[in-house]
Amino acid sequence: MPVFQHALRHISLISLILCLTITPGNSAENSCGPLTPIEEQTFKLYTDNETLTQKIKQLESIKSIPVEHLRLKKALRLKEIAANVKVQRQSTSDFEGFVKWMSANLAGYNRYIQAGSYAAVIARMLPIPYAGQASIFTKFVAQFTVALNAASVSITNYLNSSQKFIAMTEAIDPSKPLDEKALSEAANFADQKLLKDMNDAQFKLYTVSDLSSGTLSFLESLNHYISGTDEYWNKAKGVFKKDIDLKEKSFISESTNSLKTQADRFNSKLKSFDELAKKETASVKTLAVFDELTAEATTALLK
Numbered sequence: 001m002p003v004f005q006h007a008l009r010h011i012s013l014i015s016l017i018l019c020l021t022i023t024p025g026n027s028a029e030n031s032c033g034p035l036t037p038i039e040e041q042t043f044k045l046y047t048d049n050e051t052l053t054q055k056i057k058q059l060e061s062i063k064s065i066p067v068e069h070l071r072l073k074k075a076l077r078l079k080e081i082a083a084n085v086k087v088q089r090q091s092t093s094d095f096e097g098f099v100k101w102m103s104a105n106l107a108g109y110n111r112y113i114q115a116g117s118y119a120a121v122i123a124r125m126l127p128i129p130y131a132g133q134a135s136i137f138t139k140f141v142a143q144f145t146v147a148l149n150a151a152s153v154s155i156t157n158y159l160n161s162s163q164k165f166i167a168m169t170e171a172i173d174p175s176k177p178l179d180e181k182a183l184s185e186a187a188n189f190a191d192q193k194l195l196k197d198m199n200d201a202q203f204k205l206y207t208v209s210d211l212s213s214g215t216l217s218f219l220e221s222l223n224h225y226i227s228g229t230d231e232y233w234n235k236a237k238g239v240f241k242k243d244i245d246l247k248e249k250s251f252i253s254e255s256t257n258s259l260k261t262q263a264d265r266f267n268s269k270l271k272s273f274d275e276l277a278k279k280e281t282a283s284v285k286t287l288a289v290f291d292e293l294t295a296e297a298t299t300a301l302l303k
Helices: 002-020 035-063 064-120 131-168 180-226 231-240 247-300
Strands: none
Touching: 064 131, 064 180, 064 247, 131 180, 180 247
8 A cells, every 4th residue: 555655646746747847738628727735845846856956967067167266266366466575575675775774874873862862861951852852862772773683684584485485476377287286385385484574574664664763753853953053062072072063063964854865765665565465465365265165166076
């Protein structure tokens, strides 16, 4: 009896499908009558299954595309990052130039900073806040020297790692079958080494920028004060150990203007460097998404 019922259900399903798929021209003479709830549910399951089967067949027919497509997208993203890095590297020559220039001139600034500190703190010549600034600058120059040296090392590290990353990406040819190992090595290097050195250089350069701004602020304050009086020079004679000539008097004014020009250029380049750094960081982080999608696609193909 159960065998008979099972066969009967199959016959009913076949009849139901034939009934619902007859041509419109014959619908009047072959009307099957209204469907019962069970028949409606059965037919819905049948059609859903047919739709799903068709989708599976379509996916199977293009099963080799998703993984290769993801690899290509990853390769192109690496190329985009490398292009930004090349632009970013152009700013480093300006950074190196500013660091060297600042290192060479800092000793000269220090001489007048010390004189200003003497006049402000000991002789009480400069009013607050200038006096406070001068006293701070007695230790400021030593800190600045350390910061300049650290920035120089960080720039070198970034130049080395960025050049290696560019070489790794240039070895990838999107027009040829892509090597997953080469893609992964380039992506891992970008995430673990390139970003680290870039962020370190960025931090050290911002430190130099802040210290340069402090130096400029002090020199501008000092230059503003001494432009209308010789009191500073009279008080500072003990520091210089000699009479002050006209060249000495013009040095602070010239140095202030020169530092302002150099610092403005440096900060402009640093802003561009920072904007590219944010863009590169976001792009490098998206590489992990391609890896996840590739792994899922590969797993699906193996099932």
